[in-house]
Amino acid sequence: MIRSRASVGLIASALVLAACQTAGRTVYEAPLRQGELLDPPAATEQKQTAATTQSDFGLVDADTIAHDGRYFRITDLSPGERPSPETLEAGLWQSMDRVEQQTRTSGNRVDDTELNAYLTEVTCRVAGEHCNDVRVYVMRVPAFNATMAPNGMMQVWTGLLLRTRNEAQLAGVLGHEVGHFLRRHSAQRMKNVIETTNFLAFFSAATGGWGSIAGLFAQGQLLAFNRDHEREADGYGLLLMNRSGYDPREAALTWSNLIREHDANEDKDERDPFLSTHPAPEERSKILGELGAAVASKMTTSEKGRDRFLEIMLPRRAAWLRDELNQRSFETSNELFDILLEDDPNPAEILFFKGELHRLRGEEGDEQMAIDFYVESLQAAGTPPAELHRSKGLVHNRRGAHTAAKESFEAYLEASPNASDRLIVEDMIKRLATS
Numbered sequence: 494m495i496r497s498r499a500s501v502g503l504i505a506s507a508l509v510l511a512a513c514q515t516a517g518r519t520v521y522e523a524p525l526r527q528g529e530l531l532d533p534p535a536a537t538e539q540k541q542t543a544a545t546t547q548s549d550f551g552l553v554d555a556d557t558i559a560h561d562g563r564y565f566r567i568t569d570l571s572p573g574e575r576p577s578p579e580t581l582e583a584g585l586w587q588s589m590d591r592v593e594q595q596t597r598t599s600g601n602r603v604d605d606t607e608l609n610a611y612l613t614e615v616t617c618r619v620a621g622e623h624c625n626d627v628r629v630y631v632m633r634v635p636a637f638n639a640t641m642a643p644n645g646m647m648q649v650w651t652g653l654l655l656r657t658r659n660e661a662q663l664a665g666v667l668g669h670e671v672g673h674f675l676r677r678h679s680a681q682r683m684k685n686v687i688e689t690t691n692f693l694a695f696f697s698a699a700t701g702g703w704g705s706i707a708g709l710f711a712q713g714q715l716l717a718f719n720r721d722h723e724r725e726a727d728g729y730g731l732l733l734m735n736r737s738g739y740d741p742r743e744a745a746l747t748w749s750n751l752i753r754e755h756d757a758n759e760d761k762d763e764r765d766p767f768l769s770t771h772p773a774p775e776e777r778s779k780i781l782g783e784l785g786a787a788v789a790s791k792m793t794t795s796e797k798g799r800d801r802f803l804e805i806m807l808p809r810r811a812a813w814l815r816d817e818l819n820q821r822s823f824e825t826s827n828e829l830f831d832i833l834l835e836d837d838p839n840p841a842e843i844l845f846f847k848g849e850l851h852r853l854r855g856e857e858g859d860e861q862m863a864i865d866f867y868v869e870s871l872q873a874a875g876t877p878p879a880e881l882h883r884s885k886g887l888v889h890n891r892r893g894a895h896t897a898a899k900e901s902f903e904a905y906l907e908a909s910p911n912a913s914d915r916l917i918v919e920d921m922i923k924r925l926a927t928s
């Protein structure tokens with residue numbers, strides 16, 4: 494009895510799951526069906542991308558809600574469009590403009606002209622004629638995330654740049670965010686919140702008025718897009734990759750790597766905002782993989798842009814790897830480093846940070862592991878940071894291996910003659926020589 498009841502339950506839940514997946518898949522596919530896929534040798538030319546973008550985004554649900562003489566109209570944005578002043582959405586944009594001012598001068602913002610120019614270039618290639626509607630800000634935050642505000646302010650976190658492996662993967666994420674913008678998902682979200690709660694309660698929730706809307710945005714409330722918004726944005730990501738000539742098969746790889754990191758975390762504490770949103774990463778990876786392959790089969794040329802991407806990212810990466818370790822989530826970081834090592838052009842740098850991981854964790858056996866990774870780094874291809882020798886010296890010193898420690902500190906000063914901590918290290922060498 495129990496067995497057959499269990500079987501019925503299993504079959505029922507399998508059917509529900511199948512139904513959900515079918516429904517979800519339709520939303521993923523919608524942008525691809527609305528947009529005629531391009532075979533783009535010429536798609537990399539801005540003009541062609543631009544010419545085909547708008548008509549394909551013409552949709553679906555013109556929708557209004559009246560309140561106090563103001564209303565929503567949720568149709569796709571045209572290039573250069575701002576919501577007209579009598580709409581509720583205009584207030585949403587204005588408050589986001591203020592948040593954007595704060596973002597511009599935020600201490601977390603990465604003020605790096607070359608990096609910002611590169612991200613703007615890729616965003617423009619993906620966004621086509623909406624290039625001027627979207628502004629990218631790189632934020633130094635060690636988690637995989639990008640956000641899109643309703644007024645076109647996009648944030649890309651350094652933890653995302655650390656994890657994407659080529660320009661096509663980056664373009665997939667940027668395309669996803671541009672999809673949220675074009676489909677006005679924040680406005681749809683706000684409309685749903687107002688409809689399902691109470692308009693006045695919504696506005697007086699914090700300090701009142703539009704200021705509290707900015708607060709809600711900062712707390713992620715307006716970013717908590719629903720499942721179908723995420724699926725639709727994923728579909729736009731693939732469509733825009735096709736439009737701009739990027740290999741759409743790369744989009745799924747980003748997700749499968751994130752799943753590996755997530756699974757390596759014993760606590761599974763959902764620390765990545767992207768992983769805590771619906772739909773499940775496994776679903777996204779699977780469907781993006783299938784649809785990405787289908788889109789790719791219709792393209793005769795596409796590119797990954799790996800060399801160009803790495804040329805920009807590699808010289809900047811050490812700081813982001815350090816941020817990653819400072820979170821002290823060592824299982825996930827270790828898995829990330831292993832993923833990077835699979836095809837990294839500078840394995841010496843990654844191996845150094847694996848050594849740092851063991852040095853900082855400080856559990857049983859970690860000191861020896863740290864030394865082993867430092868040695869491996871020195872023998873590997875690429876260039877480790879000069880501070881490898883200092884870290885190696887610190888571990889030797891901790892273990893009482895004074896001669897080895899002294900040699901490592903000397904190697905550090907030789908590799909980094911202008912080190913800011915030179916006086917301290919010289920002092921340590923002197924004391925080790927007499928010990």
Ligand SMILES: [Zn+2]
Pocket residue numbers: 669673718722723726
């Ligand atoms: Zn999203």
